[in-house]
Amino acid sequence: MEEKTVVEEICKILQKTNALEFGAFKLSSGKTTPYYVDLRVIPSFPDAFQRIMDIMTDTITDEFDINAINRIAGIPISGTPFAALLAFRLKKPYLYTRQTLRLRGRERRVEGVLIPGDRVLLVDDLATTGQSLLKAATAIRAEGGLVSDAFVLLDREEGATERLAGKGITLHRVLGMGEAARNLYELSVIDEEQLDIILKQIK
Numbered sequence: 001m002e003e004k005t006v007v008e009e010i011c012k013i014l015q016k017t018n019a020l021e022f023g024a025f026k027l028s029s030g031k032t033t034p035y036y037v038d039l040r041v042i043p044s045f046p047d048a049f050q051r052i053m054d055i056m057t058d059t060i061t062d063e064f065d066i067n068a069i070n071r072i073a074g075i076p077i078s079g080t081p082f083a084a085l086l087a088f089r090l091k092k093p094y095l096y097t098r099q100t101l102r103l104r105g106r107e108r109r110v111e112g113v114l115i116p117g118d119r120v121l122l123v124d125d126l127a128t129t130g131q132s133l134l135k136a137a138t139a140i141r142a143e144g145g146l147v148s149d150a151f152v153l154l155d156r157e158e159g160a161t162e163r164l165a166g167k168g169i170t171l172h173r174v175l176g177m178g179e180a181a182r183n184l185y186e187l188s189v190i191d192e193e194q195l196d197i198i199l200k201q202i203k
Helices: 003-016 041-044 046-062 079-092 131-142 160-165 177-186 194-201
Strands: 020-026 032-037 072-073 094-097 119-127 146-155 170-176
Touching: 003 046, 003 177, 020 079, 032 194, 041 046, 041 119, 046 079, 046 146, 046 170, 072 079, 072 160, 079 094, 079 119, 079 160, 119 131, 131 146, 131 160, 146 160, 146 177, 160 170, 170 177
Parallel strands: 072 094, 072 119, 119 146, 146 170
Antiparallel strands: 020 032
């Protein structure tokens, strides 16, 4: 499928699931934003979720040498359903990182089987500053995993690429927020003022 068609399809899914909202929101990074993209709602729409997973799977198989990936790691909490299904579809072992250290049992930050030297692909639903992805990479590296790539459905383009690159991690994405916003505007999902709000947030 042509890239333009895929972008439009994702934007229509964002519209169908009411994933885009405008207002005053505080992100997990602590920063405030005048708009919010809630991709957590997508798994509640089975047809939309299946199509998103098709697109993410196709993008990964196009961009990566699958044989060079040993494990797929999900980023809590919103990234875990996407990462788990990708691991299942690609027949890769799945693991996930905890937001905080588990203070009982094995007291681990990484759950699942991780062998030192494993090449791990980080997967999240979206990236803003890259802080959550970087925390996960730090936890996995501390247990001997190798992390050089991260993959998201949507990049809000607010510094994640640069922050991750500074730590030796390349951010891959299906779609950037600028392109998404322009397509949402062309589809009359958002108006010119809302388009301007989103574009002003992009670095």
